[in-house]
Amino acid sequence: MPREIAIFGVLLPTLLPLFIASLLLQGVLDWVLGHTGLYRRAWHPALVRLCLLVCIFGALIVTLYQ
Known part of the structure; x- marks a missing residue:
């Protein structure tokens, strides 16, 4: 289980890159759902x-910390 990642000599917690990756994935999924019109069916987009x-x-965390 990696606890820290060294990027250019700076130690970052493992959850920070996972959170940034999840933001990027969610942005892509948000764009797809917005263009297909599925948010119009949601009660609270x-x-x-x-x-x-x-x-x-959560899925990214589970895959890393199994």
Whole structure:
């Protein structure tokens, strides 16, 4: 289980790159869902976006820390 990642001599917690990766993945998924019109069917689109981000972040954490 890696706890820290060294980038150019700076130690970063492992969760920071995972969070940035999940933000990028969620941005792509958000763009796809927005262009397909699926957000019009959601009761609260902002809540759906937040839940997607939490699910993606959780999935990345589970794959790393198994």
